[in-house]
Amino acid sequence: MKKIGPGVLIAAAFIGPGTVTVCTLAGVNFGYSLLWAMLISILATIILQEMASRLGIVTQKGLGSAISTEIKNKALKIVVVGIVLGAILIGNAAYEAGNIGGAVLGVEAIFGAEYKVFYPFLIGILAFFLLWFGTYKILEKVFLVLIGLMSISFLLTAILTKPNLIELVQGIFVPKLPEGSVLTIIALIGTTVVPYNLFLHAALVSEKWKLVEDLKWVRRDTVISIGFGGLISMAIIIAASAITVDDVNGASDLAKGLEPLFGDLAVYCMGAGLFAAGVTSSITAPLAAAFVASSFFGWGRNLKDIRFRITWIVILVVGTFSLFFNVRPIEVIQFAQVANGLLLPVIAIILIWMVNKANLMGKHRNSSLQNVFGILIVLLALALGSKSILSVFGSF
Numbered sequence: 001m002k003k004i005g006p007g008v009l010i011a012a013a014f015i016g017p018g019t020v021t022v023c024t025l026a027g028v029n030f031g032y033s034l035l036w037a038m039l040i041s042i043l044a045t046i047i048l049q050e051m052a053s054r055l056g057i058v059t060q061k062g063l064g065s066a067i068s069t070e071i072k073n074k075a076l077k078i079v080v081v082g083i084v085l086g087a088i089l090i091g092n093a094a095y096e097a098g099n100i101g102g103a104v105l106g107v108e109a110i111f112g113a114e115y116k117v118f119y120p121f122l123i124g125i126l127a128f129f130l131l132w133f134g135t136y137k138i139l140e141k142v143f144l145v146l147i148g149l150m151s152i153s154f155l156l157t158a159i160l161t162k163p164n165l166i167e168l169v170q171g172i173f174v175p176k177l178p179e180g181s182v183l184t185i186i187a188l189i190g191t192t193v194v195p196y197n198l199f200l201h202a203a204l205v206s207e208k209w210k211l212v213e214d215l216k217w218v219r220r221d222t223v224i225s226i227g228f229g230g231l232i233s234m235a236i237i238i239a240a241s242a243i244t245v246d247d248v249n250g251a252s253d254l255a256k257g258l259e260p261l262f263g264d265l266a267v268y269c270m271g272a273g274l275f276a277a278g279v280t281s282s283i284t285a286p287l288a289a290a291f292v293a294s295s296f297f298g299w300g301r302n303l304k305d306i307r308f309r310i311t312w313i314v315i316l317v318v319g320t321f322s323l324f325f326n327v328r329p330i331e332v333i334q335f336a337q338v339a340n341g342l343l344l345p346v347i348a349i350i351l352i353w354m355v356n357k358a359n360l361m362g363k364h365r366n367s368s369l370q371n372v373f374g375i376l377i378v379l380l381a382l383a384l385g386s387k388s389i390l391s392v393f394g395s396f
Contacts, residue, residue, distance in 0.1 A: 005140060005217075006204035007225025009284060010049055012143045014194050015150060015229050016281030017102020018095070020274060022187045023233050027240025030178050032163070032171030035234055037185045039172055041192035042230030044377045046223055048193065048348060049201050051355045051366070051374070053218045056202035057209050058364050063202040063347075064295025066354055080346065081296055087343040088196045088292045089315070092285040096319025099285055100124060103278025104323070109271030124320030127282045131312055135303065136207045139283070146276040150232055153273030158235035160269075161242035168238065189380065192233065195343045198351060200288040203295060212364065239270075282319065286312035345381035352378065 026034045052063060059066060064084070071077040104119040130142060177185075205218055290311040294300065299307050352374040355366045366374065 004144070004225065005208040005221050006053065006201055007049075007221040007223075008140060008143045008147055009204060009287075010197050010201050010222075011225045011229030011232075012147055012150075012280035013197050013200065013284035013288065014045070014192050015232055015277050016099050016191075016285075017105070017274065017278050018098060018281075019191045019233055020102065020236055020277050022184070022191045023236035024240045026184050026188060027237040028243050030181055030184065031241045032167050032238065033176045033178050034181060034185060034188060035168070035171035035237060036173065036175045037188045038192070038230060038233050038237065041189045042226060042233075044189070044380065045193050045197075045230075046226050047370070047373050048198060048351065048377060049226060050219055050222050051351050051370070052198040052202045053205045053222055054215065054364060055351070055355055055361070056205040057215055057218055058212055058361055060206045060210070061202070062206075062291060062295030063199045063351070064292055065298070066202075066360070067350060068296060068298075070354060070357065070360065071350075080350070083343055083346060084199075084292065085296065088199070089289050089311075092196065092289045093315045093318040096282060096285050096315055097322040099278055099281035100127075100319050101278070101323055103275050103282060106271045106273065106275030106278060109267055109274065120320055120323035123279065123282060124316060126279065127286070127316055128313075130283055131286065131316070132309070136204070139287075140208075143280060143283075146280045147228070147232075149276040150273050150280075151228070153269045153276065154232050154235040154239065157269045157273070158238040161239055163238050163241070172234075186383075190344075192230070193344065193377075193381070195347050196285075196288040196292065198347055199292045199295065200284065203291040215364070236273075282316070285319075286315035289315045345378055348374070348378045348381050 023038070026037075055061075055063065055066060061069075064081075067080060067084075068077065071080060100120050100123045103123045104116065107119050107123075108116055130139065134142065201222075209218060290308045293311045294305070294308050297307075299305055302308060352366065352371065355361055355364075356371065358365060
């Protein structure tokens with residue numbers, strides 16, 4: 001457990017309310033049929049995050065800093081930095097509202113909606129205090145607890161549904177494309193392979209490990225933590241598969257749909273899981289944005305730096321008060337979807353290029369097999385990016 005580190009934060013970052021919602025809809029609409037897509041998503045995430053973390057520990061730099069150093073063409077550098085900052089800073093501010101909203105739904109499921117007008121404010125304060133007073137080690141322990149809460153909540157809910165094991169195994173290892181499932185598959189991949197996590201991971205590994213000899217622990221941490229995160233996502237799909245009603249539109253309806261089958265226990269389990277998912281993402285989104293800005297502008301990796309703090313405070317405040325005043329920044333979210341659709345393949349290509357540079361990585365460059373997997377992920381990212389951009393403009 002002492003060797004478990006940044007991977008926990010990465011897993012917590014992608015298991016947010018958006019992931020819970022997408023997995024819920026996948027389970028409700030397609031049963032176990034799309035579990036294979038989640039498996040592919042997790043494998044792709046592990047491969048890319050391993051590259052980012054390897055870059056971080058070998059160079060002791062953030063990914064943004066490496067981009068600024070290694071891209072020599074000034075015009076290209078401006079374009080890349082502009083896309084990354086636009087997608088992550090503005091996008092994370094928009095999505096922060098969804099993260100806090102997910103935590104609020106969890107609190108409502110447990111304590112009721114009588115005081116729901118105050119819940120976003122309370123969640124925002126909780127995230128603020130954890131980020132303001134927390135060190136890396138404190139945040140790591142908090143996330144271990146929250147991941148544990150999510151694990152117990154969602155896995156117990158899945159077990160309560162008593163899944164058919166044969167159908168479960170087939171869903172994981174036998175790819176199927178049910179009618180109308182393509183967009184859901186894209187959503188499952190898109191909500192798991194998150195671009196800003198590559199920046200977050202590269203920055204965080206050097207907070208915990210300083211020596212290249214620790215690379216084996218970095219890899220184990222990545223595989224175990226992200227793999228376990230994938231197990232949680234699969235548990236949500238399995239739980240949602242048990243719902244037979246037709247009015248489930250998102251994560252908030254999952255607990256209600258399970259209540260007739262399993263009683264209040266399912267409601268409380270889902271409520272606790274949603275709360276943990278929302279809180280973890282509402283912390284990691286501002287934290288990642290601050291690390292990205294810090295890496296590009298050369299502020300260092302000091303969590304107490306005032307510029308670092310101002311960045312995450314802005315992200316957190318925008319997200320909190322968007323909910324507090326019932327504002328839905330649709331246009332901003334649409335821009336973030338377009339920017340993220342462009343960002344993932346761009347960052348994947350740059351990352352693969354960097355981890356192949358001998359002057360940067362030395363003997364820890366990518367192997368031929370890692371490059372093959374990386375190229376396949378880039379192709380997947382290009383398809384995903386095209387679809388996500390087209391979906392925003394309604395061009396299907």
